[in-house]
Amino acid sequence: MESQARFQELQAKLKKSGYRATPQRVALLKIIAASTGHPSAAQIHEQMRRHFPTTTLGTVYKTLTLLKEMGEVLELEFSNVENRYDGNKPYPHLHLICMKCRRIIDPEIGPLGHVGAQVAKTTGYQIVGQRFELYGVCPQCQTTLREHLKVTSRK
Amino acid sequence: MESQARFQELQAKLKKSGYRATPQRVALLKIIAASTGHPSAAQIHEQMRRHFPTTTLGTVYKTLTLLKEMGEVLELEFSNVENRYDGNKPYPHLHLICMKCRRIIDPEIGPLGHVGAQVAKTTGYQIVGQRFELYGVCPQCQTTLREHLKVTSRK
DNA sequence: GTGCTTGCAAACAGTTTGCAGATAG
DNA sequence: CTATCTGCAAACTGTTTGCAAGCAC
Numbered sequence: 544m545e546s547q548a549r550f551q552e553l554q555a556k557l558k559k560s561g562y563r564a565t566p567q568r569v570a571l572l573k574i575i576a577a578s579t580g581h582p583s584a585a586q587i588h589e590q591m592r593r594h595f596p597t598t599t600l601g602t603v604y605k606t607l608t609l610l611k612e613m614g615e616v617l618e619l620e621f622s623n624v625e626n627r628y629d630g631n632k633p634y635p636h637l638h639l640i641c642m643k644c645r646r647i648i649d650p651e652i653g654p655l656g657h658v659g660a661q662v663a664k665t666t667g668y669q670i671v672g673q674r675f676e677l678y679g680v681c682p683q684c685q686t687t688l689r690e691h692l693k694v695t696s697r698k
Numbered sequence: 699m700e701s702q703a704r705f706q707e708l709q710a711k712l713k714k715s716g717y718r719a720t721p722q723r724v725a726l727l728k729i730i731a732a733s734t735g736h737p738s739a740a741q742i743h744e745q746m747r748r749h750f751p752t753t754t755l756g757t758v759y760k761t762l763t764l765l766k767e768m769g770e771v772l773e774l775e776f777s778n779v780e781n782r783y784d785g786n787k788p789y790p791h792l793h794l795i796c797m798k799c800r801r802i803i804d805p806e807i808g809p810l811g812h813v814g815a816q817v818a819k820t821t822g823y824q825i826v827g828q829r830f831e832l833y834g835v836c837p838q839c840q841t842t843l844r845e846h847l848k849v850t851s852r853k
Numbered sequence: 854g855t856g857c858t859t860g861c862a863a864a865c866a867g868t869t870t871g872c873a874g875a876t877a878g
Numbered sequence: 879c880t881a882t883c884t885g886c887a888a889a890c891t892g893t894t895t896g897c898a899a900g901c902a903c
Contacts (some may be wrong), residue, residue, distance in 0.1 A: 620775065620776050620777040620778075621775050621777060622775040622776060622777060622781050623775070626777050637813070637817070639817060639821060639823060641823070642826060642827075648821075650817045650820065650821050651820070652813065652816065652817060658792070658807065658830075658832070659832055661807065662792070662794060662805045662807060662832055663834070665805065665806070666794060666803075666805050666836075666837075667836075667837040668794060668796070668832070668834035668835060668836050668837065669834050669835045669840055670832055670833070670834040671797060671833050671834050671835065672797075672832075672833035672834075673830075673831060673832045673833065674829065674830075674831045674833070675813075675828075675829075675830045675831075676828060676829045676830075677813070677814055677817055677823070677825055677827075677828045678825070678826050678827035678828065678829070679818070679823035679824050679825040679826050679827075680823060680824045680826065681821075681822075681823050682821075682822040682823065685822075685824055
């Protein structure tokens with residue numbers, strides 16, 4: 544099982560970095576190792592409460608911060624909306640975000656690493672991260688929108 | 699003058715969209731038409747206060763919202779840090795962000811539009827926007843960091 | 854004159870922080 | 879046993895909103 548392996552890896556790295564493997568942290572690691580859908584901190588919290596009803600959002604954020612610093616979780620920042628986290632695929636890749644339902648998927652596309660390498664060479668910057676996102680409307684939401692337009696244009 | 703032309707264009711589009719050309723808005727248009735350096739709302743506000751000391755951040759945000767909706771200003775969202783705005787080059791392009799001094803530049807690179815087009819075809823999503831960012835450390839800050847390390851490693 | 858805009862201030866959301874009690878190693 | 883971690887709650891930051899007075903058209 545893919546996510547099981549990722550969980551083991553995360554747990555090992557956590558310990559190797561000198562952090563304690565508390566039950567709460569282990570639960571969070573399992574959740575993000577399994578999640579292919581870029582959850583928010585609140586969604587992770589929600590899942591954790593099933594097993595640890597006393598867990599707080601604050602703890603979730605603290606653990607996510609550790610993992611970010613270890614380079615094992617990717618944080619997608621937004622200003623008005625909750626940030627999203629990706630611990631399943633911590634290396635840089637393209638995200639495709641539906642503006643309507645906020646679903647985020649990882650479309651398959653050729654490697655994007657060469658962009659960073661090229662820019663590093665021409666600018667002298669040392670590249671430490673990247674974020675490539677496409678915003679759009681997913682097929683389902685396009686249908687919904689079309690029906691909505693049909694209805695509202697009748698009035 | 700390049701930024702002068704951009705200002706004229708923005709002003710014309712503002713009026714065409716039915717908005718009033720208040721002195722505050724005109725001042726903001728001039729500022730973002732001239733700015734090549736992706737200012738924050740607060741930085742724009744700061745500049746505006748030189749000519750309109752009573753202007754508030756709220757008004758800056760309201761005007762920026764208009765321009766975003768008109769598709770004439772690009773907003774770069776961050777969660778802990780102020781958003782940055784680009785009204786000089788409203789079409790999608792690559793941003794290179796220094797993690798240390800927060801400077802944002804536009805490195806020259808081949809067109810990135812084909813990525814969106816390709817993903818649209820394979821996923822069925824209707825693409826409405828994109829955001830390609832590289833995070834790094836600029837040459838000046840690399841020097842600073844090196845000197846800092848030299849100093850701190852002595853203790 | 855009318856209704857969009859401004860300025861002010863309060864509200865808001867997500868995230869971060871401080872601290873006392875709990876617990877992993 | 880002790881330093882780290884949790885849970886709680888308050889603080890914080892950037893952004894948004896509501897409303898009365900002001901001003902563009």
